[in-house]
Structures are given as structure tokens and as C-alpha cells.
Amino acid sequence: MRFIALALAVFSVPLVAGCGLRPGYPPNPMLRPTAVTDFATLYNQNCAACHGQNGQNGPSIDLANPEYQALVDDATLRKWISGGMPGTEMPAFAQSAGGMLTSAQVDALIAGMRRNWQRPNAFDGVSPPPYAQAAVGDPVRGQSTYQARCAQCHEPTRDSANQQITSPRYLALVGDQALRTIIIAGRPDIGQPDWRHDSPGGQAAAPLSVVDVDNIVAYLASLRNLGQPAPASTASSHTTPAGR
């Protein structure tokens, strides 16, 4: 009797299964890693660590910033993602450059970023300085613009002087284009204003001109080259860290 009941139970399982309630039904066959083109999967596996979940609040630039998406074109994105960004820690991802992604996957990432993070009219009709630097900047002028527009927010205190953006240590790890991108598009996730709001307190001010931006980047670059990274043993490198 008991056996029959059990046997019935066993055979009723597939019947229930047939009715659509089947938790054990296997997932779709696993794609080979190079065949994955789903944006969320690709982004979370390859980019989220540095650019943050959902493209913000990571240590590196917030790709989800609509102003950034409006500023940069597809070819540039493809160039950086495939080959890495010189002067920064952004690695190369294309197989042709020793990474793991096919060019179709790089394209899927770009298309996904556009779909998820682009907003129409991100600049309210104002046209920003171009993404790429065209002219050579003047570091001396740059310094005075920096003092006027940036310094008040970026003030090295005693504790963190060599951790701020004017420190050669920081600048050694960040390329000119990365600085330029941040100055123009801002980083809303960490409170860095865009080129229209680069002013004390982050108020709207006269937008930085193309020349201003060129000059500030040139100024910061000059600080980088000026700084031989201090040898570990002599630097007063102890800083009480910001908490968290």
C-alpha cells in the first residue's frame, strides 16, 4: 500500500512538471564566454569592479553620467575599451589587445551603455568643450584658472596633501584625457561638477571655455611631470585616512 502511494507520488511529479511548475527545469545551454552579448552580464563581469554597479559610485569614472555619454562618441569608446586608456589603469579588453572580449562584445557594451545611460539633451542645448584636446594648453594660465575655479574645493590639507588631485602621486596614475573628461562632464556620483559649474560651491558660473579646459589640464600635467614620486622611506606618507 505504502509502496503504491510512494510510486504514485513519484509518477505524479512529472505530471506536475508538465503543468509548468518545474523548479528543476534546466537553464538554457551555457554560451561559450565569447558568445555572451547581454549588456548586463558583460558589464557586471568586466566593468562593474572599477566603474561601479550600474555605472556609478565606483573608483573610476561614472560611465552612467548622461553628460559623459553625450560627450563621447562610439569610436572613442571602442578605442578605450578595446585598447585600454593610456596613462590610466583602464585595461585593454579586446582579444586583439590581449583581453577576453570579442569586437562584437565591445560593440554590445557600447550599445548597452547608450541604451541605458544616454539621455536626450544632456547639456540643455549648451555645447561643451570638445572631448579631445585640440590645442596645446598653457600651464601658467592654467594655474590661475585652477586657483579661481577649482582650488577652493580642492584644497590639500596637511593630512591629505599628497592624496589630492594636484599631487604627483595621483596625477601619475591619471592621464590627461581622463582629467579632461572629468572636468567637462563632471562626476555627479562623487560631487565633481561639470564644466558649467566648476566654481566655488559648485554654483552655475560662466562655463569654462575650451581654452580654460586646455590650460587647466596642461597645468595639472605640469605638476605630474614635476613630481618624482617620493621614495617611500622619506616621504611623510602617513595620512590618517578618511573614514568610511
Add this chain to the structure above:
Amino acid sequence: MRVNGTMSRVYKWFESRLQLEAPVKEAALHPVPRNTASWWYVFGSAAFTLLFLQIVTGILLALVYVPSAGEAWSSLNVLNHQIPLGWFLRGLHGWGSNFMVAIVLIHMAQVFLFGAYKFPRELTWTLGVFLLLMTLGMAFTGQVLRFDQDAYWGLGIGASIMSRVPFVGGGLVHLLLGGPVIAGATLSRFFALHVFIIPGALLLFALLHVWMVLKLGINEWPMPGRLVRRATYIDEYNKLAHEDGIPFVPGAFWKDLAFSGAVVAAVGVCTFVFGPFGPGGQPDPSIIQTVPKPDFFFLWIYTVLSYLPPQMETPFLLIAPLVAIATLLAVPFWAGEGEKSWHRRPVAVLAVSTIAICWGVLTHLGATTPWSPHMNAWSSDPIPVHYLQHATPLVRQGAVVFQVKQCRNCHSIGGNGGERGPALDDVATRMTIDQLRYKVVTGGGNMPAYGKNLSPAEIEALVSFLETLHPANEPPAYDASRRAVDESQSQPRPQSARPPAPPVARQTANRSANR
């Protein structure tokens, strides 16, 4: 009436030719000691039932499965997705296999603890040892037939184990793989092993095993102090069975049936809830983003191999299995007489429990593999947002360096990342900044030395990030001699003459809160 008459005539026609009635009746009704009709004695029959489940589901699977290197993987996906209930069938076969290995092991432990291997059942035990080996062989060859990444790499590891056999290693590998490398011939070979050779032998041995159980009688319930002696045991057993016995059917048999039914039901439920095993990714050696793992019952070997120092591997792999099998085979001949009850056999109890505990621990470790880096962590595990909330630009870059140099693959923060090295969430409370710098540059104790792979700027960024890794209410470790130097250098810099603006003020406030 008429029907019954016809039926019995047909039955008689067959019976007068086959003459099966008498032996079957004898087998079914033979008396067994009353106390062997116990729930402890059901595992053997359950294993036998599972063997039949495996045969039936296996035959059905073989109708669709294509044993060729190019198509095996996709034919399993066809079963999973295109054939109605094909996934269920695969699941039954896969779970049936796991249950069978488990039940065979439990059966063996029970037989051992109940002293049932002693005289006159030595040969039954010996066959049982071979049945265990063949069951494991079926589990392994079955895993290979799945021919996914796990199978592919598992086989590679199996082959590399074989190649270590002195003198004949190369030949053995060739024999196993059907060539020097894993290819179509390998799969044909394992298909033949899994479908013809091992099951044939398994069935034959299992029938002999059952035959002997019927002929020699089911082991009586062990009583402390009732010793087995070759001269007297058989008479004693027969007396017990006849004086205080019950017919095997239905006296003991209903429990076997009920338990077997329950086990089959459990296989069904597991399949229904958890589904079939794999197939995982395609078996392509060019796909290196994979962490191959053997099936459940071989995980412990995987653990042992990961922890053994390299020079111990070959001896362990080649000698330990032989010793284990020889020990199992020797047990009934070495201790064929004497005490059966576990109450009086502490060594036996200790041995079984030690093995069970070791096996459990090793399997658990094998399932979680704390020793292997998480190869994706560097690019996929985000830094917890609040760790960077008040970070300085350099600290933020340090976090990037931490990721890009793949520290995360071995070190978790915020609970994500590898476990090969310690979690670093509060590393700053353990180490001063100089110790951190030293550790990163020189490595040591399974931690690679990064001195040559990091620029000075990267090192500074990295350690300033690590230095922020401490709970908000617990200050970082601080070297007292540093303090004096820092204090003497505390002249304000020219730029900081103006009053602090919002972000800096925020940071400063936070900093003083931390003090």
C-alpha cells in the same frame, strides 16, 4: 471463472517448463532471524533498486545521446530542452547516480559496523568491495559522458594522474583516452565502459552478491558477547533462524520495499526541485574562463590534491588507492571471527566515524574551494560603495590599482572576492602603512611579491587605499615613531591658507570624528 482457468493453464504450461516456482518460493519464504527485519537492513536492497532505476533511465538516455565528441554536448541540450521530460530523465539518472553512491557507502558502513562481513560472508563482502569500485567507476565514466567543461578537465586530471604510474603510465593514458589526447575516441571508449563493460560486470556481481545473501542468510542482529566461530556459526545461525525466525517475505521484505520506494521518490523530488546536472560549458580547451570541478563524490580528492605538497602527490595518488582497496579486501580475512557488535568494537566505530568526518570536511572544502582565486573578481566585484564615500582621489586610484592588479582575486572585501588570502576589510587595524607597503612589495606566505609589477605611484595609491580599510570606530594601526616625524612636518602649505570649501570640510570633519 473461465478466465481464471485459462490463466492457470497458461501459468502451468510455463511453470512445467521453467520450474521457477520452487526456488522462488524457497528464496522468498526462507526464514530469517526475527531481529534482522530491521530498518537498518534496507540499504542493500535500495542500492539494488537504484541499480535498476539507473539501467532503465540509462537505456532511455542512450536512445538520444550521441557519443561523439562533436555532438555529445548538444545532444544533452536537446534532451534538456527539446524532448518532453528529457530533462527529467537526465535528472533521474544523475540524481540516481548520486543516491546510489551514497547508499552503497552507507550500506557498506552498516555491514562493517554490524560485523556482517565475518564468516561465512567473506566473499559477499569481497564482491561488495568490487561493487563499490564499479559504482564509483560508473559515476566517473558517467560524468565524462556529460562531456562538458568539467568532464573535459576532470578527464585531463584523471589522465595526468595515470601518467604518473611508473613505466606504464604513458601506455595507460593512451588506453584510457584512446589516443594521446582527449578526442572522439576518448568518448567512444568511455561510452563503451559506461554502457556495456562496467554495467555488465556490475549486474553480474550484484546478482551473485544477492544470491549469496539469500543462500547464506541475512546477518543476524549482532549481540555483544555472541562471538562468531567458524566451527559452530552455521548451526547457530540456522537454529536462530528456525526457532525465532519469520519468513523473509513479507516479514522483512516490506521494509525493503518501503525504503526503496522512498529512495526512488527522493530521487524524483530532487530531480524535480534541483533539475539535472549540467551540461556546463562546452568542452573546448580554448575556453579558459572556467573553474572545473568534479562531481560531488570526487570533490574530496580534489581537496586533497589542492592541499598536498607537490612532492607528495604522486605517492598519494598511486599508493593510497591501492592501500585502501587492499585494506577493504583484507577486512573479512583478517577479522573473520569474533565479536560482531559495534558495542565491543571501538576501533571499527572510530575508523568509520573518522573516515566519515574527514570525507565530509574535505567535500565541503572541495565545494567551496577557498584555495583557488576567483578569476573574475578583479573586474566584476565592485568595491562596496561606502568604502569610497569619503575617499581622497589617491585612495580612489588605490582602489583601482587593487582591482587591476587582481588583489581581489585572492582577497575579499565586503564579502566578495577570493579567499586564498585573508579578507582585507580591516587590514589597517592589523598593519601599519609601512607593514602594508612591505607586504605588497615583498609578498610571502603564498602572497606574490608585487615589487616589480607596481610603479612607485601605484604602490603609494594602493597602500593609501589599504590604509582606509578599518571599521569607522577603530583607528588604523599607527607606528608611534612616525607620529613624531609627521608632527614636525606639520607646517601648513601655502594653498591651504583659505578657509576649506565644502568637500574638503566634509572630509576633515569625518577625519576628526575618526580620531
